Amino acid sequence: MSLSSATSDLPARRKLRLDPRSAALIEASVIPLAALLASALIFSLFLTLLGKDPIRFFALVWTGGVASSFSFQNTLQRAAPLILTGLAFAVPARIGMTLLGAEGALVLGGLASALVAIPMVLAGWPVWLGLPIMALAAMAVGGVWMGIAGWLRHYRGVNETISSLLLTYIAVAIMNFLVEGVFRDPGSTNKASTMPLGPDWRIGDMPGTSVHWGLAAGVIIAVLLWVLMERTTFGFAARIAGGNLRAAQAQGLAVGKLAVASCAIAGACAGLAGFFEVTAVHGQANASLAAQYGFTGILVAFLARQNPLAVVPVALLFGALGASGGLIQRRMDMPDATMLVLQGIIFVTLLVSETLYGRLPFLSTEQAGDRT
Amino acid sequence: MSDAIFMVLMAMLGGAIRVSTPFLLVALGETLTEKSGRINLGLEGNLVLGAMIAYATSYSTGSPWLGVLAAGLAGMVLSAGHGWICKLPKVNDIAVGIAFMNLGTGLAFFFGKPFIQPTAPRLDAIALGAWSSNPQVQQALKVNPLFFVGLGLAVLLWWMLKNTRWGLIIRMTGDSAASARAMGVSVDRVRLLATSAGGFFAGIGGAFLSLYYPGSWSESLSSGQGLMAVALVIFARWNPIRCVWAALLFGASGALGPALQSIGFSKGYYFFNAAPYILTLVIMVLSARSQKAAHEAPGELSIVK
Numbered sequence: 099m100s101l102s103s104a105t106s107d108l109p110a111r112r113k114l115r116l117d118p119r120s121a122a123l124i125e126a127s128v129i130p131l132a133a134l135l136a137s138a139l140i141f142s143l144f145l146t147l148l149g150k151d152p153i154r155f156f157a158l159v160w161t162g163g164v165a166s167s168f169s170f171q172n173t174l175q176r177a178a179p180l181i182l183t184g185l186a187f188a189v190p191a192r193i194g195m196t197l198l199g200a201e202g203a204l205v206l207g208g209l210a211s212a213l214v215a216i217p218m219v220l221a222g223w224p225v226w227l228g229l230p231i232m233a234l235a236a237m238a239v240g241g242v243w244m245g246i247a248g249w250l251r252h253y254r255g256v257n258e259t260i261s262s263l264l265l266t267y268i269a270v271a272i273m274n275f276l277v278e279g280v281f282r283d284p285g286s287t288n289k290a291s292t293m294p295l296g297p298d299w300r301i302g303d304m305p306g307t308s309v310h311w312g313l314a315a316g317v318i319i320a321v322l323l324w325v326l327m328e329r330t331t332f333g334f335a336a337r338i339a340g341g342n343l344r345a346a347q348a349q350g351l352a353v354g355k356l357a358v359a360s361c362a363i364a365g366a367c368a369g370l371a372g373f374f375e376v377t378a379v380h381g382q383a384n385a386s387l388a389a390q391y392g393f394t395g396i397l398v399a400f401l402a403r404q405n406p407l408a409v410v411p412v413a414l415l416f417g418a419l420g421a422s423g424g425l426i427q428r429r430m431d432m433p434d435a436t437m438l439v440l441q442g443i444i445f446v447t448l449l450v451s452e453t454l455y456g457r458l459p460f461l462s463t464e465q466a467g468d469r470t
Numbered sequence: 471m472s473d474a475i476f477m478v479l480m481a482m483l484g485g486a487i488r489v490s491t492p493f494l495l496v497a498l499g500e501t502l503t504e505k506s507g508r509i510n511l512g513l514e515g516n517l518v519l520g521a522m523i524a525y526a527t528s529y530s531t532g533s534p535w536l537g538v539l540a541a542g543l544a545g546m547v548l549s550a551g552h553g554w555i556c557k558l559p560k561v562n563d564i565a566v567g568i569a570f571m572n573l574g575t576g577l578a579f580f581f582g583k584p585f586i587q588p589t590a591p592r593l594d595a596i597a598l599g600a601w602s603s604n605p606q607v608q609q610a611l612k613v614n615p616l617f618f619v620g621l622g623l624a625v626l627l628w629w630m631l632k633n634t635r636w637g638l639i640i641r642m643t644g645d646s647a648a649s650a651r652a653m654g655v656s657v658d659r660v661r662l663l664a665t666s667a668g669g670f671f672a673g674i675g676g677a678f679l680s681l682y683y684p685g686s687w688s689e690s691l692s693s694g695q696g697l698m699a700v701a702l703v704i705f706a707r708w709n710p711i712r713c714v715w716a717a718l719l720f721g722a723s724g725a726l727g728p729a730l731q732s733i734g735f736s737k738g739y740y741f742f743n744a745a746p747y748i749l750t751l752v753i754m755v756l757s758a759r760s761q762k763a764a765h766e767a768p769g770e771l772s773i774v775k
Binding site: 196198250254255256257259260261263264265267268271272274275278279393396397400433434435436438439440441442443445446448449450452453455456 | 511551555558559560561562564565566568569570572573574575576577579580582583693694697698700701704738740741743744747748750751754755758759
């Protein structure tokens, strides 16, 4: 008896003994970082096999995404929609839903804000009244669009992953249909677009920067959603439902409403990203809205472990990769899909790293293990 | 008027056969994978990568059939990666599928850049409509051999799953991993093999896209066919023969827009583009809670739990 307790204590003494919360926090930081490092190594190997210099690649990512104030502002500009689409994946994920439809909600949200703007611009409404209406329209349309996936999941048993992706294709088709048809601006010859909003209706940059307000909105919403998920009854109920659906139902939680609400919040976030793309970047709605932000947001949320606060720095990372893409294409003579390959490698490596939770050799597993 | 209807119907029949082939091949691959109890959402990546590899191989060797083989092998390798990762503990197969969709598409675009311009030898069609003097009938009945490969595969898979020892092992692994283990079957190995074979079929589906219809390689070649095929498997209730009918139905809905355009009705072209997606969604809603589907679904499948 004494012998067995001595041997079982031995390995435990070499491990860090932490309270479960800190152990989980360490796991949630160390494992994704290790996965990032591993994917950088795999990608370097990939580049080396192709006869390209990996050190030059990462140096160019630094130059193109971080080094100068111009490139850093470019990064911030690209991070703004990624924060919102990342949140759009992270929130439903907490209730156990894999919702991929942010791209569709972004496209329809952007389209809705451009369309409601047309009568207001023509009637000469004040901008301070018009922009909030546009933002609300974008959030409402995005929210309803994703809410459909949540509703179908909960009340009809339709898998939300597939339905939300199908809704994305339908959203893009609706946008093309309207932009190429009824709402096409006769002046848009090269690329069918809605009526340009004009300089007054563009949302400006934040003072002292060339970064639009979408970044500030993204950060504020990330904090709000963190509070919602971590500090309110709603978030608590959602996490219970995500952990064990049957238990949540047995407790009398309105699981269906929680699911639909989570999806609607997600869609509203993505719709808002579409609003900023229209008012701050393009000035009108057209096919440029479908710029893969919705899909990159999925990866952002996975890397952030579905934590709304962590979404912000991760979005910056992918913003920097996006910002340096053009430079890498020109200087290293590589196709624009290089970043897609890197993203794919990061994604796969990250999912492989999921298997490490609760099994890190230097953390006491008995305490951390039950918090996976 | 009746002429126009005939033209639309003929164009839809031809279109259904043409458009359905990649659906069919991917759906059969997914059926095999899901029968073993695992879901691979990443077959869209196989489809795109297969299309690129097939086109590149056909261009460099001059043999489109070698391209078909290479596409299948590329799809197999990709899915073997999926199968290998999914056997690790705590890994979610749906998320891995999304990641492989990204990776496959990214690799295809990365290596496919030089092949967007050149023209590669394409697969020849079999002219089954030679008996008719009507050019529309002839056009509609030009059928690619890969369609018959798909049909043959469907029958073979159906027979294999129903009557053979391997089929029994796959079905048992999909219905209850615990009983399969009790019988001494290595669940992970069965699923790895089923996923890899499924990936091979999906890769061939990609070869059809780039080597026959639309018949060239571009980055906008696939628009979610791989994904719709996964939904189609649920609709076909994991039965290879029903996959054939479901794929034809999907093909017809996909051919609706171009068919209407061919008679000069192009008003809602972009809207008809959405028809296959809307149809998929409607079908998913109708089939999700059906008792039959619940009864026939492999018990281990995470998507129906």
